[in-house]
Amino acid sequence: MSKPPPALQDLAAPEGVCYGCGCAHPSGLHIKSHWDADGKHVVCTYRPPDQFTGWPGLVYGGFIAMLVDCHSNWTAMAHHYRAEGREPGTLPRIDCVTGQLNLSYRKPTPMGVELTLKARVEGEVGRKSRVICEVWAADVLTVTADSIFVRVDAAQLSSQAASRVETTA
Numbered sequence: 001m002s003k004p005p006p007a008l009q010d011l012a013a014p015e016g017v018c019y020g021c022g023c024a025h026p027s028g029l030h031i032k033s034h035w036d037a038d039g040k041h042v043v044c045t046y047r048p049p050d051q052f053t054g055w056p057g058l059v060y061g062g063f064i065a066m067l068v069d070c071h072s073n074w075t076a077m078a079h080h081y082r083a084e085g086r087e088p089g090t091l092p093r094i095d096c097v098t099g100q101l102n103l104s105y106r107k108p109t110p111m112g113v114e115l116t117l118k119a120r121v122e123g124e125v126g127r128k129s130r131v132i133c134e135v136w137a138a139d140v141l142t143v144t145a146d147s148i149f150v151r152v153d154a155a156q157l158s159s160q161a162a163s164r165v166e167t168t169a
């Protein structure tokens with residue numbers, strides 16, 4: 001079988017340490033996002049491990065929010081690269097953070113099933129992107145999300161956060 005193409009995370013942030021999507025996190029989820037063949041959506045498949053059960057037999061909702069958060073953020077970043085006519089992995093890097101994460105849990109999401117997340121950018125204003133994400137368990141749409149991601153200078157954001165911690169310590 002042929003090797004799958006590298007994911008957006010592998011291309012654009014192989015050193016990433018995010019718990020959900022960081023390639024270099026030692027024990028994180030390592031989710032992988034790819035442009036779909038239709039060129040309009042970004043997709044991710046993931047089978048939640050047993051410890052992320054919520055209600056018996058069902059996936060813990062907060063865990064689904066983690067998957068949606070990272071995958072939607074990568075959808076926003078992929079969209080920015082494309083809008084600039086650049087491949088993910090080219091410099092300068094593009095980084096976004098979550099501004100708002102809004103999930104609607106429409107049907108129970110069963111454990112023991114591979115989930116498919118399918119996301120797209122629905123609108124962009126300045127640095128803000130609205131990302132719509134669907135979570136499918138086989139052919140059942142269990143969760144929809146309508147969230148906002150804001151483009152940032154990641155180095156500046158990290159140093160601001162660090163200086164706030166120092167001044168409040």
Ligand SMILES: CCCCCCCC/C=C\CCCCCCCC(=O)SCCNC(=O)CCNC(=O)[C@H](O)C(C)(C)COP(=O)(O)OP(=O)(O)OC[C@H]1O[C@@H](n2cnc3c(N)ncnc32)[C@H](O)[C@@H]1OP(=O)(O)O
Pocket residue numbers: 013015016017018021069070073096097098099100125126127128148150152154155157158
């Ligand atoms: C050291 C270098 C780095 C190394 C990197 C290694 C590799 C890493 C690679 C890959 C990582 C991928 C990781 C994925 C992680 C998953 C996602 C997360 O967990 S992210 C964490 C949770 N989110 C936050 O902590 C944001 C906290 N918020 C903020 O810091 C600020 O509010 C921020 C940056 C979002 C905006 O602040 P402003 O000062 O830059 O800009 P302003 O002027 O306030 O906003 C710009 C526009 O955005 C709107 N906006 C701001 N915040 C909003 C919000 N919460 N909701 C909606 N709109 C918002 C504003 O209204 C404004 O819009 P108008 O231009 O007026 O139309």
